[in-house]
Amino acid sequence: MSVRPRSRRKATLASLAAELGVSRTTVSNAYNRPDQLSPQLRQRVLDTARLLGYPGPDPMARSLRTRQAGAVGLIFTETLSYAFRDPAAVAFLEGMALACEQAGAGLLLVPAAPGGLPDPGIVHRAAVDGFVVYSMPDGDPYLAAVLERPLPVVIVDEPVGVSGVDWVGLDDRAACAAIGRHLVGLGHRRVGVIAARLTVNRHDGPADLARQQTAVYAVERLRLAGLADGLAAGGVRWADVPVEERFDNSPAAGASAAAALLDRHPDITAIACTTDVFALATLEVARQRGLRVPHDLAVTGFDDVREAAPAGLTTVRQPMLDKGRAAGRMLLDETERTEARHVQLPTDLVVRSSTGPARTA
Amino acid sequence: MSVRPRSRRKATLASLAAELGVSRTTVSNAYNRPDQLSPQLRQRVLDTARLLGYPGPDPMARSLRTRQAGAVGLIFTETLSYAFRDPAAVAFLEGMALACEQAGAGLLLVPAAPGGLPDPGIVHRAAVDGFVVYSMPDGDPYLAAVLERPLPVVIVDEPVGVSGVDWVGLDDRAACAAIGRHLVGLGHRRVGVIAARLTVNRHDGPADLARQQTAVYAVERLRLAGLADGLAAGGVRWADVPVEERFDNSPAAGASAAAALLDRHPDITAIACTTDVFALATLEVARQRGLRVPHDLAVTGFDDVREAAPAGLTTVRQPMLDKGRAAGRMLLDETERTEARHVQLPTDLVVRSSTGPARTA
């Protein structure tokens, strides 16, 4: 069983035309505009192509000529492989895939360099008709590279406020304010927070106010600000709220953060997490410690991933699939505009059994 | 806030060279081979490029010239959006992404046409250096289109036995034979089976022997054959085993199949499913009907997805991530070969609490 001939192309559109004694235009039309030539001739072209092993017009040459790649690029904060581990990211991908399917466009996942240091060259080398940039920190080099290219761009979630660039995301601040109000409404006054990474460099531990100021992840910044807003409604001073930061949005990281909060602040009655992954891990830690939820500890998340409902997690639902679809459609939408678009998708506070009245200390 | 200029390119490598009074080669070298020109000149080139708004060498032109796309294509049986809903497919994708990251290659997801009828043209238009074909039925038109292109191809799982093409998959037959032996070893003699789609056209219902013969999904064919092998070891005649087929690998479909089996064959003591999704749904149906697992009903799955362990599901573990990585590496591996490669990854029967001794009727 020998390998298929992977030989360099033998025949080209031109050589096929020569062989047939017709013009290149005609051969091209045989593939791209069947109505432009007689069925007989077309058949003869196709037959001869098969005979000569001509695989049809070369995609790269066609792309060069037509200035169309037939694909959109997608760039992540994280390494690609991580993206597939985050349920929220997967749902987003599904939405983007849906939009691409409908448009008949390919979806090119652009990998970040795995080592440490970024290589934005990969962005310059991607043959695409536009980019969707998913949740990047302020000042990211890949994003900078994307913006250098003369292509349409849609930013999802973050960074916010990049001038002249389409954006789709949430009102993260308002959504988290609702969580804060929900908690204080239940009587919680001593609240701990588990936040995802605030900076590009790994930091696992408490994030004081100074550190919060330096956050380059806009979404996380806004979520903390929203929690502050909401808790303030109950007279809670944000400066007194312990925030535990974790670089990885993983169950293990969430568990360690929850443990740290509970150890250092045994009096807290609620933990608000900026992701469901953290919140689910926190529920597990509570269970292991024999804390009853919500009686001893209330827990909230963000995203409303699939596992949230069965776990009874109070959280903020965001339409992740719609987000992907909206981003894809926005990018693929050809209509000319003078103004950058700005789409804010709705969120809902979903109250389940993981929150309830604060225990009276 | 007006949109960024998305204008057609103003400057080209040639115009930049002309502006600078240097050759095109020199400009090209400034980007691709910094060591081939003096640092001062290189800086001057880069500065002028910025000034003229030249975004660097055009990816399509470069691809045409170098005959390299810097990306690999991935094709699914299903529409892309479905792929993200199947946990096994997501794990596979993660593995492929890992391989691509390491090689610095992009990953182009090629969408199948959403409507009904396939459009293999999308395969011919994809600018990639090779294709991974994930689990396709015999005679699939997209696969045929892939094979027409003079590019390396790796087939994952199915179809099997395509001559001269690299392949990575499992010994599905042996893996399922182990399940069959496990069940008969526990004393089960009346077993029902839930199988995934056998043909391209939707069919939801019992699949008799004749129908099983017509299956175009090789993996499903092999899994059924394996179950037959294993059950035969206990004297069970395959012709007597009811097989319930479902087109969609979804919880709802699995539940309806389980219900159908239990209704029509109330005497069965075990249900073997060819996917974990089906098996988990079957467990749920058993619960709803008040059947104790495994006492009243034993259940087995296939894949060992994340949810399998918490559910106590006896299943076959397959290294889904490794499969993706292996496929990616195989495709990206440049070394010349004369023989097509054939990689069979190991599987394990994982016995958990969903199987136990058959009840004595």
Next chain:
DNA sequence: TCCGCCTTCTGAATCCATTCAGCCTATACC
């Protein structure tokens, strides 16, 4: 002073297909 080598840079062929404007021949109609 001359030779050889290294560094820096250039010329021109090449990758492969798309597409606009237009030509020719029949057919249709009056």
Next chain:
DNA sequence: GGTATAGGCTGAATGGATTCAGAAGGCGGA
């Protein structure tokens, strides 16, 4: 018979960059 029309086909310009073989100039060594 004459003219408009449609169908079928062609010529040639064009898209933008890579890369090989080699030229020109500078420098060290004998």
